[in-house]
Amino acid sequence: MTITAPHTSTDIAVHATNLSKIYGAGTTRVEALRGVEVSFARGKFTAIMGPSGSGKSTLMHCLAGLDDASGGSIYIGGTDISKLNDDALTKMRREKVGFVFQSFNLVPTLTAEANILLPLALAGKKHDAAWLETIVATLGLKDRLTHKPHELSGGQQQRVAVARALLTRPEVVFGDEPTGNLDSRTGAEVLSLLRSSTREMGQTIIMVTHDAIAASYADTVLLMKDGELVGQLEDPTVESVTQALSGLGV
Amino acid sequence: MYNSVLQLALANLKTYSRRFIAVTLAVMIGTAFLGATLMVNASATESLKNSIGSSYANSDLVIHGDYSAAYDNLDAADTDGEPDPVGYQLGAKALKAVEGTAGVSAAHGAAGTSVSVHAGSKDYFASVSTVAKDPRLTSTVLESGALPSSSDQVAVDATYAGEYNISRGDVLDVASATEDGKEISKQVKVTGITEASNDPLTGANMSLTVSQSLLEALSGPGETTYQSIALLSVGSVDLDTLKTSITSALASEGIEYTTVLTPDEQIVKDVANFSGGNDQLTIVLLVFALIALVVTGLVVMNTFAVLIAQRTRELALMRTLGALRSQIRSSVLIEALLVGLLASAAGVLLATGIMAGLIAILGATVPSMSFAILAVPVQAIVVPILAGTLITLVAAWVPAGKAMSVSPLAALRPADDVAMGNKAGKVRIVCGLLLLFAGAAALAYGAIEGDILIAFGGGMLSFPGILMLGSLFLPKTVSAIGNLTSGGTVPGKLASLNAVRNPGRTTATATALLIGVTLVSMMMVGAQTAKSSLGDALGSEYLVDIQILDYDQKGFSTDAIAKAATLDGVEVITELGSVGTSAEGELYATDPALLARVLNSDKQVPGSGEILTGSTHEASTLAATSYTGASGELKALVSDSNSFRPVMGWDTAERVLGITPAVAAEATQHESLLWLKADDNLDAAALRTLQTDLAVALGVEEFAIGGGMKEMQMFNTVIDMLLMIVSGLLAVAVLIALIGVANTLSLSVLERTRENSLLRALGLTRGQLKKMLATEAVLIGGVAALLGVLLGSAYGLLGAQSVMGAFGAMSVSIPWLQLAGVIAVSVVAALAASIVPARRAAKLAPVQGLASD
Ligand SMILES: Nc1ncnc2c1ncn2[C@@H]1O[C@H](COP(=O)(O)OP(=O)(O)O)[C@@H](O)[C@H]1O
Numbered sequence A: 001m002t003i004t005a006p007h008t009s010t011d012i013a014v015h016a017t018n019l020s021k022i023y024g025a026g027t028t029r030v031e032a033l034r035g036v037e038v039s040f041a042r043g044k045f046t047a048i049m050g051p052s053g054s055g056k057s058t059l060m061h062c063l064a065g066l067d068d069a070s071g072g073s074i075y076i077g078g079t080d081i082s083k084l085n086d087d088a089l090t091k092m093r094r095e096k097v098g099f100v101f102q103s104f105n106l107v108p109t110l111t112a113e114a115n116i117l118l119p120l121a122l123a124g125k126k127h128d129a130a131w132l133e134t135i136v137a138t139l140g141l142k143d144r145l146t147h148k149p150h151e152l153s154g155g156q157q158q159r160v161a162v163a164r165a166l167l168t169r170p171e172v173v174f175g176d177e178p179t180g181n182l183d184s185r186t187g188a189e190v191l192s193l194l195r196s197s198t199r200e201m202g203q204t205i206i207m208v209t210h211d212a213i214a215a216s217y218a219d220t221v222l223l224m225k226d227g228e229l230v231g232q233l234e235d236p237t238v239e240s241v242t243q244a245l246s247g248l249g250v
Numbered sequence B: 001m002y003n004s005v006l007q008l009a010l011a012n013l014k015t016y017s018r019r020f021i022a023v024t025l026a027v028m029i030g031t032a033f034l035g036a037t038l039m040v041n042a043s044a045t046e047s048l049k050n051s052i053g054s055s056y057a058n059s060d061l062v063i064h065g066d067y068s069a070a071y072d073n074l075d076a077a078d079t080d081g082e083p084d085p086v087g088y089q090l091g092a093k094a095l096k097a098v099e100g101t102a103g104v105s106a107a108h109g110a111a112g113t114s115v116s117v118h119a120g121s122k123d124y125f126a127s128v129s130t131v132a133k134d135p136r137l138t139s140t141v142l143e144s145g146a147l148p149s150s151s152d153q154v155a156v157d158a159t160y161a162g163e164y165n166i167s168r169g170d171v172l173d174v175a176s177a178t179e180d181g182k183e184i185s186k187q188v189k190v191t192g193i194t195e196a197s198n199d200p201l202t203g204a205n206m207s208l209t210v211s212q213s214l215l216e217a218l219s220g221p222g223e224t225t226y227q228s229i230a231l232l233s234v235g236s237v238d239l240d241t242l243k244t245s246i247t248s249a250l251a252s253e254g255i256e257y258t259t260v261l262t263p264d265e266q267i268v269k270d271v272a273n274f275s276g277g278n279d280q281l282t283i284v285l286l287v288f289a290l291i292a293l294v295v296t297g298l299v300v301m302n303t304f305a306v307l308i309a310q311r312t313r314e315l316a317l318m319r320t321l322g323a324l325r326s327q328i329r330s331s332v333l334i335e336a337l338l339v340g341l342l343a344s345a346a347g348v349l350l351a352t353g354i355m356a357g358l359i360a361i362l363g364a365t366v367p368s369m370s371f372a373i374l375a376v377p378v379q380a381i382v383v384p385i386l387a388g389t390l391i392t393l394v395a396a397w398v399p400a401g402k403a404m405s406v407s408p409l410a411a412l413r414p415a416d417d418v419a420m421g422n423k424a425g426k427v428r429i430v431c432g433l434l435l436l437f438a439g440a441a442a443l444a445y446g447a448i449e450g451d452i453l454i455a456f457g458g459g460m461l462s463f464p465g466i467l468m469l470g471s472l473f474l475p476k477t478v479s480a481i482g483n484l485t486s487g488g489t490v491p492g493k494l495a496s497l498n499a500v501r502n503p504g505r506t507t508a509t510a511t512a513l514l515i516g517v518t519l520v521s522m523m524m525v526g527a528q529t530a531k532s533s534l535g536d537a538l539g540s541e542y543l544v545d546i547q548i549l550d551y552d553q554k555g556f557s558t559d560a561i562a563k564a565a566t567l568d569g570v571e572v573i574t575e576l577g578s579v580g581t582s583a584e585g586e587l588y589a590t591d592p593a594l595l596a597r598v599l600n601s602d603k604q605v606p607g608s609g610e611i612l613t614g615s616t617h618e619a620s621t622l623a624a625t626s627y628t629g630a631s632g633e634l635k636a637l638v639s640d641s642n643s644f645r646p647v648m649g650w651d652t653a654e655r656v657l658g659i660t661p662a663v664a665a666e667a668t669q670h671e672s673l674l675w676l677k678a679d680d681n682l683d684a685a686a687l688r689t690l691q692t693d694l695a696v697a698l699g700v701e702e703f704a705i706g707g708g709m710k711e712m713q714m715f716n717t718v719i720d721m722l723l724m725i726v727s728g729l730l731a732v733a734v735l736i737a738l739i740g741v742a743n744t745l746s747l748s749v750l751e752r753t754r755e756n757s758l759l760r761a762l763g764l765t766r767g768q769l770k771k772m773l774a775t776e777a778v779l780i781g782g783v784a785a786l787l788g789v790l791l792g793s794a795y796g797l798l799g800a801q802s803v804m805g806a807f808g809a810m811s812v813s814i815p816w817l818q819l820a821g822v823i824a825v826s827v828v829a830a831l832a833a834s835i836v837p838a839r840r841a842a843k844l845a846p847v848q849g850l851a852s853d
């Protein structure tokens, strides 16, 4: 089954064809992705949902170049990343991809500011000071820049991660349950931030979540089951998402 | 409940067995060192017992004449300064007295003579032993044939029989020299072949077993003396009582000075005589073993601290589930106990293997050491195992305490929230400062006063003081040097941050290496400075490297001198001609320019009108008379050398005494000699070669070639050899410390799997990750080595000053190359230590690490 987010191909930020991922072999063989075809529109906030074990994280890891796919191709901003070697892939990640993980987003030895600047520093590039100031102000991190991660609350840590992800103006920001560890109010804050970065900065965001409320912040929801894409929702609400999920037998 | 604690410890060991490899290795090497040290002494003793003691092993008591007691009791009758042999020599009379003592069942006098044996057309030297009346007291063991039963029979030992082609039935001439110089000769037939002797005192010669009657015949009538008398008791008698009665029986025969000992007592005495400094060697080795063990302790402590930190959440979970504090601590200590026990046992095995190997090599390659056997005394097993286990336990004590204090809440906190930082205890800092200042003061005093004992004490105090203060300066130095060298790159910056993120761990890792490197460089600087200071002292004592005398007074031809000058290693050669005499004996002159170059001390070169004399000359002038009868007065430049031929330049000789080289050559008393300056870098072998070459080139005997070079070289060789041995021993400590560096790094990498994966996800390439970890290791290893070299150099110089103080001025000399080598080795080893963990970390796909907990 092929599902394409509703936009023309020139406006595609991330695209995968016939993507498959197989873990293990023999009796422990797991087909986590079965020939997934998917495109993500530029400037949109897409949520990937599905029951536990359906392959959401695997899909995101493959799309982001964090893990090798077993078959198929992945294009980020027109580059086929499945053909890149590890160094090229790493450089691609630091230039074209941003990450917000569920937890452990920050390097404990570095201050919040150094963490935000890390991908650019690794690339040996200068940052755009005005852009940094905008992001930091928007995320309310001004007073926290010199703090070490263990001096920040969970919500602040996630916001630092968002700032880091946005600073490079990447082709796409990936989030794997970015609010999974936060209380609902702080979670809502972070999700609003992500949504507004799409609306106001035109940032492409792909987020994995199992939470219907989180998914309702997205423009599009993709539904997964057993390693395949099985449905899609536009302009989701909490109700429509919950309904669609229960249709999957969750 | 105890059972469950044990189970937990076992489960931990099994699950994390890989994390214990390095600790095990460190403890193993440390205990192996200790074990081997203890085996050295025991093996030496046992080997000697096996050989020296074999001749009286079967007896109950052994009697020896006691020359030194006799010497201590010299009386007026001993006009020649030697004690009367009657008082200590064992002969037929003594044997009879012993045999006659109640409680003695049999006695046998062991011959102390040697004879010459004429076999075929050659003469050999042979030690004699005799067949005892009671076969239990015969020390030789028959291999084939029969023991001699009459005065025309002998038995020969197998080794020499084989070597000299002697077989049963052969007829030999045996001859001995009596006291009064007459020779007694007998023709004998070989009736048996005996087992080869193990005794290093006699093993070098052929061993001849003869009958009592032949011994008597060879010794001359009534002249037989015995080296010792061995005896068997009747069995029911108390040996101590028997000793007393034998001593008094002998004394009543006028043989006052004897020792009566059991074979065991005798062996201890013999071994002490034979091996002399064995115990001192053991003590020195034990000091090095102790250093290795202290370093091992640091490595163990560090490892457990890291392991506990990694298990914080797991431990907290157990606390939540109801584990008592004491149970947590017990489980950690049981782990330490098991690791320590296993590693120490392995260490003892390793030591046994190494010693067995060394002894086998020694026995096979050094013929005179073929009697060496391995002895593993109980203490060489028990002590290292106890010490290794104890050190592991003690080192794990502090980390176990930390484990115990983990609160159940820690399980609920995210792992990365655990605050970092580690403060040095106030008590430790105060103690450290006290030790440092007291030690430094003593060291300074010892250096100024030239008192090595005080300086040594100062070193023993200040070094532990510095180590206690390590947490104050080690992480700071690492961090500072890290910032200096990071070059602004992210991996560099991250590495220097990582290197000090846990200051306690950094301190312990660096300290372990610091100890080894400090001691090694102290030895190097001390030895080098001692060498160069001695070199200066010797340079003015031995002003000339090589001096060649012209014994046959034929003089040296110009051609021969020119040829000698071209030999490898000859830098300057000059001929000295005799020009006259003085109160200081014969006077010489030579080319002034060459003279300045050939002398080893710049300060002792005679100028115009001056003569360089030996140190025995006291006046500031020297009156000289030339062969032509002219006389004059020379200004004396007195050298430090005490046996020295007074020498001046030809210019002076011509001006003051009117002697030119041509005139000197004409003189009948003309005697000439050559002085040479040799290349300073010649080693002993090259010097010997040069000596031979010179002898050939100049047509002189080798004994005509002398000079100070050989003495200087001997000093240097001794110092170099000591340095090599000591460095080799200390290298064990350095090796253990380097294992510690590798261990800390690989555990840290494990601990930071998620963090490293995050960095990879954010764009750190594999290469950058490896570089980061390598930098981290090099920073810790390099800084420890650097500080160690600095500290060691200071100790070395102060130590040398306190030793040399007594001899005179010290000339500071730093073996830059060697010290750079020490740093290079540490850095390269640290780099190598990072390879495996870095590879493992880089192999992980970012997502794999992110998933790990
Ligand atoms: N490293 C792995 N090794 C083996 N199987 C895996 C691994 N990671 C995920 N899987 C399997 O792949 C499937 C998809 O997993 P995942 O993508 O994590 O699902 P989701 O994120 O939707 O819960 C599951 O069946 C899971 O068990």
Ligand SMILES: [Mg+2]
Pocket (backbone or CB within 6 Å): A056, A057
């Ligand atoms: Mg998941």
